[in-house]
Amino acid sequence: MNASGQPKLIVDNATKYYDTQSGPLHALDNYSMSVNDGEFACVVGPSGCGKTTLLWSMAGLHSLTSGTVILDGEQVTGPHEQIGMVFQEANLLPWRNLTRNIQLPFEIKRRPPDSERIDKLLNRVGLDGFGNKFPRELSGGMQQRAAIVRALSFNPSVLLMDEPFGALDAFTRDEMNLLVEEIWLETRKTIVFITHNIAEAVFLSDRVFVMAARPGRLAKIFDISFPRPRSLDLMATREVFDLVNEIKAEIEYQPGAATAGVGKPALEDNNMVETADG
Ligand SMILES: Nc1ncnc2c1ncn2[C@@H]1O[C@H](COP(=O)(O)OP(=O)(O)OP(=O)(O)O)[C@@H](O)[C@H]1O
Ligand SMILES: [Mg+2]
Structure with missing residues (x-):
């Protein structure tokens, strides 16, 4: 309710x-x-x-x-x-680093990115310090972590x-499921x-x-x-x-x-x- x-x-x-x-x-x-x-x-x-x-x-x-x-x-x-959405594929743009991928929805809405929140979320999902990496430099699990950060960046x-x-x-x-439960809790x-x-x-x-x-x-x-x-x-x-x-x-x-x-x-x-x- x-x-x-x-x-x-x-x-x-x-x-x-x-x-x-x-x-x-x-x-x-x-x-x-x-x-x-x-x-x-x-x-x-x-x-x-x-x-x-x-x-x-x-x-x-x-x-x-x-x-x-x-x-x-x-x-x-x-x-x-x-409403935040995480798709089956991480859908990260290959020519943008992680931070710029996560900031994209803010750019589309012509709003300043909430950098503090994004940094906290990156840290929470274990991607601290990976903001300047490109999707090709990350594993599939890391890319999906970034997609979760992107979906949560607006605090839906x-x-x-x-x-x-x-x-x-x-x-x-299994690791990702544990992480999702933790974030949900x-x-x-x-x-x-x-x-x-x-x-x-x-x-x-x-x-x-x-x-x-x-x-x-x-x-x-x-x-x-x-x-x-x-x-x-x-x-x-x-x-x-x-x-x-x-x-x-x-x-x-x-x-x-x-x-x-x-x-x-x-x-x-x-x-x-x-x-x-x-
Ligand atoms: N854009 C579309 N145009 C026409 N048919 C579509 C479209 N999207 C899905 N369908 C059809 O609608 C039905 C349901 O598709 P949907 O993608 O929702 O299934 P799903 O349960 O998500 O499948 P999966 O587990 O394989 O992802 C399928 O028969 C699919 O072929
Ligand atoms: Mg489907």
Whole structure:
């Protein structure tokens, strides 16, 4: 809930058709979800089920065919200062150093960059002293840390993350998940985090929203009540193992899911699941 007792972010009956050469493509169907102020929500679902479509709608980056997105009681109709976004790729411009990449949104808005905040954030994510490095000089994990700093540089109250660690190796991904939980515990931003990786969703979230495919719709919501801060050891427990399998079954047994994401594995397990005890 926010100050007015309402959920922070509401997606109400969101339906989205894309215009394609072969006709309208139904990507999202009557999808509704509410996220409370300070909540960590994850959305999982098979490839192509409409997760990015949903997140872009939340961010006001494209319009819905019908339905609304409401932030703090007001409809989101375009990019919003209270919403920060981290994409699957870090999307850093190769000819700008890290600091100048992070300052870019300020330049676009013709505002002086909040250098003090940016420096603090760089320090927080372990990139102190890397501001003058170029993206090619940084690892994938470091680039995504920079993307997180860029998204937080405006101090938004909502952070939307679209499979931000999908391209990272399992160890770096675990490290990044620990970092994200720490930052969330410190800042209590409202986070919507998209992932294919169910174990990652269980590790991070207060609630997991399972999406079914074609068209994308809400299948089920799981409450995740493990105490915080969570440790990677938690991921090796029987409880988590069973929960991951329960969520996985929910995704695999949705009608239409089997045909989603043709040519791609529908789900990806990571080492956290494979090392589960029992
Ligand atoms: N700009 C677009 N124009 C036409 N169709 C699109 C567009 N963007 C996405 N789609 C289609 O909409 C459906 C949902 O795509 P979306 O990218 O939202 O899925 P996703 O769940 O994010 O997939 P992934 O897990 O692979 O990233 C897919 O069938 C996709 O081909
Ligand atoms: Mg996507």
